[in-house]
Amino acid sequence: MANAIPFQLITPLSVKFDGEAELVIAVGTEGEVGILPSHAPYLTALRPGVLRANVRDGSADATRRLELACSEGFMQALPDKVTILADAALERDEIDIAQARADLAAAQEEQKAAGGDLYAQRRALVKIDYANARLSVAGVS
Template sequence: MADKLHFSLVSPARELFSGEVDHVIAPGTEGEFGVLANHAPFMTTLKNGIVRVLEGDSVTMRIFVRGGFADVTPDGLTILAEEARDLDGIKTEEITSELEATLLKMQALDKDDTSRATLQAHYDYLESLRAALAH
């Protein structure tokens, strides 16, 4: 039996996954990267994108992350995401509704309101998430 990689993905809200897998592909800020068991240690930042978990050649899980860090150690791979959502079960209509609600909140704000930047970042994240669902 081939070695397995211990993989954990956590966000501030909760741990989305922890277990043994064959391969993980993640969206690094310097390019997409893959991690297998016994990978050399490194740490990198993540950009918005899809983390794919593979068993053999099959993708078994797709998790959309909004930024964060990936840390590969002799013990495995840990991803600390700013925000993460399992793409299984998310409907495009839900994201579209959330986009519309966020846009309405932004439009209701005074142009100098400091919360506008936070809402804009969330809106951009939702647009990236909706695009990921289309693929």
């Protein structure tokens, strides 16, 4: 049995997950980051993307694969816990595929319209990434 650490996924609307994880893989601004128990203190900004984690629910020893579409956020890893803050995190059955497709199209338009404005470009990119993450978690892309 692998080690596990307390893992919390928090959004402003609710605590999405609160339990133990053996492994958490999130999309950082510099690429994917995998966190195992006893990680050195670490704090990073997250890009919108697919968050994966091997988690244990309650007393059961069996691990479950958690896969969520996360919007922008932050991950803090301490030796004894991992916390992820995100604006939104959606599980597969919570994703509205039509909405995600519409958001993707709107964001791509926005990106085209942004032109040389780097700030607007970045904003559009965030939306595109989040829409793609939702589609990918939902199993369509």
